[in-house]
Amino acid sequence: MPSRSTRLQRGFQLTAIALLVLLPVACSNQGAPNGPNSVSSAPAPPAPAPASGPTDAEIQSLVSLVNSHRTSMGRAPLIWDDRVAAVALAHSQDMVDNHYYGHIDLEGRDAGERLNDAGISWSYWGENYCYGFSTASSAYNFWINSAPHRANIESANFTHHGVGKVGSVWTHVFLKPRTVTGVETP
Secondary structure, three states: OOOHHHHHHHHHHHHHHHHHHHHHHHOOOOOOOOOOOOOOOOOOOOOOOOOOOOOOHHHHHHHHHHHHHHHHOOOOOOEEOHHHHHHHHHHHHHHHHHOOOOOOOOOOOOHHHHHHHOOOOEEEEEEEEEEOOOOHHHHHHHHHOOHHHHHHHHOOOOOEEEEEEEOOEEEEEEEEEOEEOOEEOO
16 A cells, blocks of 8 residues: 555645646637637527417417507506416317317316416416307407406406417416515416
């Protein structure tokens, strides 16, 4: 077994060799940016664009109709939320796949529970659904001429929404996010 001084000497030798190998690489000037503010000569890749609303033309049309109606009565337009739209789309798809139409799904959950299951916190929620309407204007006209559906569209309690459409089945989920001292909770 080597003595303590031999082990220390060997450790110093290995450290010296490592420094001789690493220092030229770490201190190399090649390719280094010039100037105190230079970070990279290549432009940074663009950040992904935030979701700005629905991509389906019929859903865009419905959102426009709903928000035009709200602003005509002095209400703020609803803010599109992709997460809420995903909940609405899943409900429309579930109704189509399982041949039922209703606010309560086959697992016994309402829209509030579906929002909770998706990790979306809310203070208020509402839901409109309809089937048999292939266009946004026909679904909108059905809802706006029905007192409970119209109440959801016009409610000052709702600030956000999402719409899901599968074939001629529409689900429109409304909500006001739960906040703590004015900041939306995730």
